[in-house]
Amino acid sequence: MANPERVKASPLARRIAKTNGLDLSQINGSGPNGRIIKRDVEQAKAPPQQKPTAAIQHGAQTTTQPEIMPLDGMRKTIAARLTEAKQTVPHFYLTIDCRLDDLLTARKNMNAHLDGVKISVNDFIIKAMALALRDVPDANAQWGGDHILKLKQSDVAVAVAIEGGLFTPVIRAAESKGLKEISAEMKALAGLARDRKLTPDQYEGGSTSISNLGMFGVKNFQAVINPPQATILAVGGGEERLIPINGQAVVANMMTVTLSCDHRVVDGALGAQLLHAFKHYIETPVALAL
Amino acid sequence: MSEEFDYLVIGAGPGGYVSAIRAAQLGLKAAIIEREHFGGICLNWGCIPTKALLRSAEVLEFHHHAANYGVKSSGATADLPAMVKRSRDIAKQLNQGVQHLLKKNKVPSFMGAAKLVSKHEVQVTDKAGKTQHLRAKNIVIATGARARILPGMEPDGGQIMSYREAMVAEKIPSHLVVVGTGAIGVEFASFYRALGAEVTLVEMLDRILPAEDAEIAAMAAKSFEKRGMNIRNKAKVSGVKKSPQGLEIMIETKGKQEIIKASHLLSAVGVVANIEDIGLEALSIATETGCIKVNAQCQTNIPNIYAIGDVTKGPWLAHKASHEGVIAAEHASGGHPHELEKLRIPGCTYANPQIASIGHHEESAKAAGYEIRVGRFPFMGNGKALALGEAEGMVKTIFDKKTGELLGAHMIGAEVTELIQGFAVAIGLETTEEELMNIVFPHPTLSEMMHESVLSAYGRAIHI
DSSP, rough: OOOOOOBBBBBHHHHHHHHHOOOOOGOOSSGGGGOOHHHHHHHHOOOOOOOOOOOOOOOOOOOSOOOOOOOHHHHHHHHHHHHHOOOHEEEEEEEEEOHHHHHHHHHHHHTTTOOOOOOOOHHHHHHHHHHHHHSSSSSSSOSSSSSEEEEESEEEEEEETTTTTEEOEEEETGGGSSSHHHHHHHHHHHHHHHHTTOHHHHHSSSSSEEEEOOOGGGGOOOOOOTTOOSSSEEOOOOOOEEETTTTTEEEEEEEEEEEETTTTTTHHHHHHHHHHHHHHHHHHHHHHHO | OEEEEEEEEESSSTHHHHHHOOOOOHHOOOOEEEESSSTHHHHHHHHHHHHHHHHHHHHHHHHHTTTTTOOOOOOOOHHHHHHHHHHHHHHHHHHHHHHHHHHTTTTTTTEEEEEEEEEEEEEEEEEESSSEEEEEEEEEEOOOOEEOOOOOOOOOSSEEOOOOHHHOOHHHHHEEEEESSSHHHHHHHHHHHHTEEEEEEOOOSSSTTTSSSSSHHHHHHHHHHTTEEEEEEEEEEEEEETTEEEEEEEEETEEEEEEEEEEEEOOOOOOEEEOOOTTTTTTTTOTTTTEEEOOOBBBBBBBTTEOOOBBBBBOOHHHHHHHOOOHHHHHTOOOOOOOOOOOGGOOOSSSSOOEEEEEEOHHHHHHOOOOOEEEEEEEGEEEEEEHHHHOOEEEEEEETTTBBBEEEEEETTTHHHHHHHHHHHHTTTTTTHHHHSSSSOOSSTHHHHHOOOOOHTTTOOOOO
16 A cells, blocks of 8 residues: 555544545644644635634734744745745746736726626736736746656636735636636635635645746845746736837837746746747737636 | 833732733833732632642641551540631741742832822832832733622631631631631631531522532542531521620521531622722723623723723632633733633632532533543542542543544542543643543553543543
8 A cells, every 4th residue: 555645633623524535635734833723624614704814913022133034934935945946846937017098998997887797907917927928838847857748728727915924825727717707716816825824735736836026116026936837927017108209209108028938847938938929918818718 | 200111010929920021021011919828829728828728638638547547546636726827927938939039030129009190101009108100011911710609608807707807717616617618618618627627508509519510529428428528508597696705606597497516607608799989980991790890812992001900800710810811811912812711721629529520510401512432430449549549530521422522521539620620731732532532641650540431431541
């Protein structure tokens, strides 16, 4: 018999998982050292309602002494994974400008027809990236050590900053989802991320990631790939710029994005193709609906 | 301005001193303020000195029953002043032990009454009326609780007593009426009954030990009556007449009036939190039904001010207070302490017979919507119990039929207060009936009844 990796779980949690057909390896444990306890399985059975963010830490702070902050699980994971990524994944970077005017108009018109959900520019970016991966399937892949894993749907992860770190929940098969659906799903996942209630099936895997720092006034940056994904798109803020069109200076809304690629999977030309497809969807938002 | 502490605890009871020591272990600069006794009520006027008295009563009863064991013994009598002295000596020893522990952990103590003057400042007034101000980043309110006093039953230093006077009585009451039948009430009832007093228990609700499982409480009532106690359920004290000859206690039972003549009355109708005169109002610290309101990390509505133990919502137990003390210290030092689950706090009553319980009882499990399996095993079926001459009692277990979760355990009989922790560990680790059945219990021990009770819930008990 194979010796499966031991999942730490209480006997009661094991039994409830078994009776309900839940896979313990997919459940986050909140007990000592990540042990899965009854509460975790109950939560996986019925995802809880969003709760307001837990009370902020009010620790004792000494005035001038440097303070040692113990690492929590999230910080340890971030440290381990990104060190591994930056040291073992051969990154290269492709930068491109996208004109946003049509997208902003389309967004305004769409939102005028919606009450409740408001579609954000980021929702357009998720959808555009998903369609670009569909159109350039060779770039929708992961490095597997001795093989390349080609993915059949566009699972787009989105970095969500939370107190003390970040999570990257994944919108699965985003190419097949409408903007409204993506928007609603993103809101729900971001809420769960902030409450630290994401389950591994909500953040593991994925084709690519989107990291958007536009809201902080960042113009352009280069993101670290989140393995096993092969690419990550760093999105800067939209702004008015003067651009030459037919020899005339025109005021246009522009956004600069940078795609980081894992050279083992995505070569320069392939990355450029993917980025070009992305730009096409951003600048021709009507194509998003096709 | 005086030096500033990271962590300042008000009250050195089992919540406060444990909290201060834990904070010191975590590297916080901790200090503690106490107005009276290190160790609080628990150690000076509660848990420990009553256990000392009850042990004296037990020794006396052994002598009375010595013949049952083939031992000839005569002339054993109660020497109450000596019993009280022993009890006080033990309290004193532990009180000094707490001071030693605080010193060992470099936690300075300040004697006096504390009052919050700001979010970061406490005024301490000593017995001479001298005040000083202490500053701290975090403050912990651990001021505890005191006996609830009902009008007409105010302790008078003589005939009417609270637990405090009952613990240092000079004379065995000829007839003691105990009002209130929680742990404190029945423990003193057991003690004085063993010493030969006539004892009447008066309970407002429909049964004694109202917090316990009904079946266990009924067994306790039967056992107390067998030992010669009188019990009045659904009874209210409507008046107390005092005279030098004794008390006339008016009791209203189901609409009927009765006058009980007694030498003493012990009021044991619960406790009230010590929330007065500590500056809560000035800082608008929120309270709820007379207790300080806290979140799962024991924070009050002012995040750097914590409250733990009896000054917050019950259960009013020393071990609950200590546990909360640890949670507050760990949280204040930036940690993520686990939450205290109230259904996983065991409770112990040291009457004769003892009672111990944890988790849901039968009624509350059903009310919470569980379909249950109940296991029972009597002391009569256990070899060790018979060898000890303790054939009275039962171990009862309650399981969730669907998941096998141990929802609760309830025991009555000799030494059950030492057994309950086995089930507390089982519940804490979330074992199901399967693990409990597969665990080897040593023979011959009383703990075998725990195993048999689990087996019995699933129709597999061997020795019954």
